Every structure is written in structure tokens, then in C-alpha cells.
Amino acid sequence: MKKVTIIGSGHVGASSALYISEKRLANVVLIDVVEGLAHGRALDSVEAAPIRHYDTRINGTTNFAEMVDSDVVVVTAGKARKPGMSRDDLLKINAKIISSISKEIARYAPNTIIIMVTNPLDVMAYVALKVSGFALKRVVGMAGVLDSTRFRYFLADKLGVNVGDTTALVLGGHGDSMVPLPRYATVSGIPIPELLEKDDIDKLIERTRKGGAEIVSYLKTGSAFWAPAAGVAEMVECVIRDKMRILPCSAYMRGEYGIEGIFVGVPIKLGKNGVEEIIELSLAKEENEALANSASKVKSIVEKLEDERLV
């Protein structure tokens, strides 16, 4: 059985562990610095196993050494966003947390694949890459899968079609500058501009852009975790089972789409080695500009961190 370590046992981490167990993908180690938190969550999940029929193990610990030999390490640690707080507000706090976690990963699981979830995730993936010294393809961020699943849900809901028939590719940085591509969003392969008016598509895009904030505004004291965790489990499955799925993920760019030296959301082929391939779409001029604009926002935050020597 393969092994997945999830660092951070908040709602996203614990829900990821649940999805991974339900699909019997791997044994899971939950790690959290808060004494007892990971242990309690893990115990609760394995106590459901006899009813839910999974026979994978879930362990909880505060000890980073227990991630040894993990095939995948998911990083969800960090402070969550509160109402009114922008993703960038979280930047400095979380950069320090991710930096110290990355050192632990390099020490105990030097051959693993890192899936970064902590926001701002395009930037945190960069921090993890630099601090761990990992090969470029072994660090990947989870954002596009989440933005796409939200867009797909909104789309299916609007059209009254089955969510399983929908596809969507949301690129760019995670957040207000994300780049949804309606041309590539389909229902059973039919591009949505054939099925919806432009106004309606714009509304779906706007709702997706603010999808995270919409949940925060309802919950008031917390943020989304089921959909993000589903995104994590999907990516973990691709790596563990070498599925070679094409998913929008945050990957380190070396000139693709004219972007260099940062993480940004693009379609990638995800397999056992992590980012197996970056797919370059034939983007229209405006689409390319939107992606460049999104990338420049990620870049400016990375530069901010570098100026403050947080990377």
C-alpha cells in the first residue's frame, strides 16, 4: 500500500484523508503541530472504517519523522482566511510555516511529490520548491482543479445537465486573477458558447472567481473544505495510480506561455513523477494577456517575499 502524508489537520487536511481512505488510495499519515489534533481526527476516521469498508490505515501524529517514505506529501498547513481578509494578508504568516515544513519534507521524504494547498498557493509552491531543493516536476499546486470543479458545478446547475458530463479548464493564479477559458469548458464535449449566452457565461465566471469568498461569507468562521479536499484527493490519485490525467494545476514555468520562474495554473499531465508534461494550449490573444496578467500578480508577491528574505 502506498503512503500519503498530509501536513495540517484542519478541515481541508482531514477531509482529504477521508476522500483518500474512501477510495482506498493509500495509507494516510496526518500531521499537525497542535498536540492531539491529528491523532483525534485520524482515530475518528478509522473508527468509521468498519462501516465504510476501507482497510487502509490512518495515523495522526505531531512527529514529522513519521512522514518517512511517503509517496506523496500534501501541505495544507497554515492559517485560514477570515471574512474580509485577502489571500495576500496571509502571505507572511504562511510563508514562514511553509518554509519550515519544506525543510522537514526534504529531510524525511526527499523522494516524494509535494502537493501544495496552502494559500496563496502559487507562491507557497514556489517557497516549497526553493526551500526543499526538489526537482521542478516534484512540486505541484492544487488550485485549478478546485476552481474547475466549482465552475463545472455552477455550469451543470445552470444548464440542468449532469456534472459528470462537464469539463472546465481554469488557468492562472488562484484567486481574483484566475483565467477561466469558456472555449475549453464543455458539456459532453460541446463547448459552452454553443449552449449559453455570453451574459450567462460571464455570470458563471464571476461566481467561480468569487467561489471561495462565497463559502466564507456563509460560514463566517471558516472556509471551504470539501471541494478543496476533493481536488487534493483527485491529484493524489493521479500520482499514486500514475493516471496521466490532464488537470489544471499550478506548475513551475520555464518559458511555457512566455512565463518564467514562477508557479502558475496551467493544464498538466499528472502521473507518478508529478508534473509529467505541461500542455501548451493555442490561446487567443486576450486569453494569453489574461494569463500573463495573472502570472505577473504571482510574480510580484514572490518578489515581495524575496525582498523580505522569506524565501
Add this chain to the structure above:
Amino acid sequence: MKKVTIIGAGSVGTAAAFYIAEKRVANVLLIDVVEGRARGKALDLMEAAPIRGYDVHVDGTSDFKKMKGSEVVVIAAGVVRKPEMMRLDLLDQNLNVIDEIIKSVKKYAPNAIIINLTEPVDTLTYYIIKKGGFKSPKVMGVSGALDSSRLREFIAQELDVSSVDTTAIIIGGHHDYMVILPRYARVEGIPISELLPPEKVESLITRTRKAGSEIVESLKTGSASNAPGAAVCDMVEAIIRNTKRIICAPAYLNGEYGHKNICLGVPVQLGKDGIEKIIELQLTLAEKEAFDKSAGVVSNVIKSLELESKEK
């Protein structure tokens, strides 16, 4: 638990029963005129249930009465192709088989949704509607669901990607002139034209067109059963669970795509009422011409049935 009757316990009918049971979509009744055949296959499937963990019932019989109360009736009876045969060659033999089945369904399950696989599928689906007097949204065939599954697998193999991420739309008649629309064949929404050179796309299309024959010629004594069975299961599930999926299937056209009084493969939305909507794609001129040509083949076969004049 809902009930699905499958008429014809050959390899396609049995494969469909297997997939439906594995997915716990409904209880299944297999019917075959050959005494004992349906019962044997059903019993074999039930004896696998304790290991596989499904708790739906699969029964087999040669008694058509037992289809009473079925939500869906799948027609997988009749003869299949041998090497060198075309689907249209099966018409005369299968017409007689279908006539008997229509009578039974009218008598015992007049409100069921009918899914027909018996070839030639477009013509016989049309025949079932006309001869049986069924409402057209409640009768459909299986073609696009199968053909597109084949193309999707070929795309996944060619690109070394997961077939889960692929989509394809294949419309028109289920014969050599099936209309394969590469614009709509995609990987996670990306058109295959962005991922493959034109000659590769063309070779995948050619292989798909001949994919049924490829299996027939490999097997020598039989034709494909698993992919058709999986396609049936997909459609049955969409109806039984009212999932509103969009799947390509031969449907009765009344002006859609510029055709009337004919059954042809088009994207349809499936739910508890059968075909709940026909999706009209914005075809280019060349695509429309290909569709019309494909329709012409089916239309000629339908004319040869001389249904209208017989009715008078």
C-alpha cells in the same frame, strides 16, 4: 429497486446485465427465447454477487410475461455480424425477431423506455416506434455512446492520457458514414486538434469508423460485447437515476438537424422520461453535409421497409 428487462441473453445482453448489476443500477431480468440460456447466465451472475458485493437481483427466463413492471426494456436480440458483413445486411433476419418483441413489449411493458441495440440500429429503432406506436421520446437506440467510447479510448491510447478526461461526439447513422466530429473530441476540454497532427486525428477517426468490424474480424465467431454492454449500462443508469446526462443516441427526429420521420444518432439528454431533449449542435456546412449523407443511407433503408404503405 427499479427493474430493467434485457431481451436477448447473448454476449451483449449478458455484458449489459453484468455492468448494471456491478453498478447496482437496478434489478435485471434477462429474457431469451432459447430455453435455459437466460436462466443460466443470470444464475452465474448471481453466484458472483457475494464476492462482488452487489445486492440487486438478476433473473433469467424465456417467459416474456415476466417483463411486467419494467422501467426500461433493452432489446439486444437478433443476429450479429460475421466477418465481411455490414450492419445493414442483418435487416431482414432481425425484422422478424423485432416484430415478435414489439408485440410482447406492447402487451407487458407498454410504458417502459425502450433501448434498442439490434442492428441495423437506426432503422430498427424507427421501426419499433412506428410499428409499436410508442411515443418517440421513449424509444432510442445505442450507437453514439458506443462509438464515442471507442474513439475516446483510441485518443487516450494515442496521447497516453487517462480516458476519463476524454469526450467525443459521434452522430448520424450507425454505419460506415457515421459522422465523427473532431471539433468536439477533447481531452479535459482541449480539442484533439491542439494535441495531435491532422493525419493522426484522421487515422483515429478511420479506426473508429471500422472499430466494430475490427472486433468482428479478430474474434471471427462473434462481435463486440463489453463496450456495447457498457454503453447500454450508461444509458440505463441515466434513465433509472434520472441523471440528465447528454449522450449520443439514435433518436426520432421531427425537424431537428433538418430531418423528419427518421431515427438518427444525435446528442440527447436522458432522464426518467427517456429522451428529454435533443441537443442541436451548431454544425459547420461540411459537418451538415456529412450528416445529410449519413442520413441518406438510413432513409433509403427505411423506405425499403414500405412501412407507410403497409399501414394503409
